[in-house]
Amino acid sequence: MAALTAGRNTPEFAEGGKIIVLPVAANTVIFDGSLVALDENGNAQPAAKETGLTAAGRAEEYVDNTGGAAGDKTIRVRRGVFVWDNTSVAANKVKPEHVLKDCYIEDDCTVTALADGSSRAGKVIAVTDDGVAVETL
Structure with missing residues (x-):
């Protein structure tokens, strides 16, 4: 070309x-x-x-x-950054120390820090009382 x-x-x-x-x-x-x-x-x-x-x-x-x-x-x-529910399983909760790290799919509105048996949801951008802001790009 x-x-x-x-x-x-x-x-x-x-x-x-x-x-x-x-x-x-x-x-x-x-x-x-x-x-x-x-x-x-x-x-x-x-x-x-x-x-x-x-x-x-x-x-x-x-x-x-x-x-x-x-x-x-x-x-x-x-595609973008959306706030999903954080898992209800205390040991698997996405926490502030997970910011800019991967989180994983629990279901169609919930994410978890547990990777076992799951797929990547995206990068954690923030963790608030409202849920987990996840970048899906």
């Missing part, structure tokens, strides 16, 4: 990638506002405590793909 010799109108992708559209896994319901994860095939599902998932962000809409095949429906997912 040759270097540019004049200005180029370089397009921005999907609001800088803050909102992405993903195929929904077969026979899956995702609630708006929930933590969404991708399975090993790249299909969106509610985040859950299991290995091999990739955290995608927050669901921007409700999608019901019950009875549908993978990809029959899509979902808009916003």
